[in-house]
Amino acid sequence: MPLGLPPLRIGLAASALHRAAPNGALFRLLGPLERSIREELRAELFVLGQTYDALAADGVLADYPRLTRLPMRRDGGVIHLVAAVVSGDPARRLDAVIYLLDPDDPTSVFPEGQALKRECVIHETLFVSTLAHAREWFELARVECGFAPNPLLDTHFDFASQTIALIAHDSCKGELIEFVRGRFAFFDRFRRRIATGTTGAMLNDLAEEISAAHTPWVQRFHSGPLGGDAEIALEILENRCRRVIFLEDPHVARQHEADIQLLER
Incomplete structure (x- = not known):
């Protein structure tokens, strides 16, 4: 991030489909972005338990100090994300939530997931649920911070x-x-x-x-x-x-x- 600007605070989660294999959407998103997250954006990532464990098992963002593990979904991890979206403390509030959803996964319509999306709408916090949108948002964040556009993403725009x-x-x-x-x-x-x-x-x-x-x-x-x-x-x-x-x-x-x-x- 440019000097003087706080790093982005991003909530991150992925349905089982998107984190179960190395070619899942979670890894296709973060693999190419790892250097940018570490060196350019220096984003703070607050990651739902199962998603964090999948990243750790694959070695993605290994030893990254701005990576925080939240509880698993069944233990209230999504509620932690909701609380961070609605927080009145700017130092705790999330700038965006990336939740790579599988529409065939019934957990995507559980009350806490619906509440997360609703509160993002109410509090004008970006809610991203697809790989394409996540890629584009990270690219726009990079460009807004003054970094050169990635020509591999030109077709997206x-x-x-x-x-x-x-x-x-x-x-x-x-x-x-x-x-x-x-x-x-x-x-x-x-x-x-x-x-x-x-x-x-x-x-x-x-x-x-x-x-x-x-x-x-x-x-x-x-x-x-x-x-x-x-x-x-x-x-x-x-x-x-x-x-x-x-x-x-x-x-x-x-x-x-x-x-x-x-x-x-």
């Missing part, structure tokens, strides 16, 4: 070839519109933009206001309660959509919660 989905719950739609307004040139770089019904209509109105566009700037699907989230989930499943920005309101019950969970899965 080739937005002109990618599709992005833009979704927001009703109470967050205005926030999403203003977010896009302030970064319109960036979002305009994407090959394709998709959204659920009402959000898509609002984004198309915004595009017409900013760029006088006469063709739809966003491809609209159904509204969320009418199946739009499921339609976008299919776009992701069939590799037609690489990125999703979803502004969630964690305080509101959703009638189509199952569709939202399908999209997140």
Whole structure:
């Protein structure tokens, strides 16, 4: 980290699938990043018990002094992560949580896991659950700290070839519109933009206001309660959509919660 900036504090966990073999997502993430974590970012890692043990068995980050073992999940390790997310002490609060999830692992929907994600949303703490997202986030953290970009990751940031989905719950739609307004040139770089019904209509109105566009700037699907989230989930499943920005309101019950969970899965 640049002189004077505190090191990043990162919670780390991985489902059994991602830590059970040397080619698991946990090792594909941290193996290439080990030097950067040690020498550039000097990140503090707070690692769930089973994940820590898997790293130790494979020799990843061996003897790294900023590696802390938390209890195993069954002994409350995830609750430790939740407490660090909500902590009012800046010296204890996490900057990000990386939890490499296997959607077929039932522990991913246990209450403590759901609470971890919810509190990350409420407290605006980054929650990362996929290998691709984790790789990109570490790269952005490196670049933000002044280190040269890794050319091997250039394709990850080739937005002109990618599709992005833009979704927001009703109470967050205005926030999403203003977010896009302030970064319109960036979002305009994407090959394709998709959204659920009402959000898509609002984004198309915004595009017409900013760029006088006469063709739809966003491809609209159904509204969320009418199946739009499921339609976008299919776009992701069939590799037609690489990125999703979803502004969630964690305080509101959703009638189509199952569709939202399908999209997140």
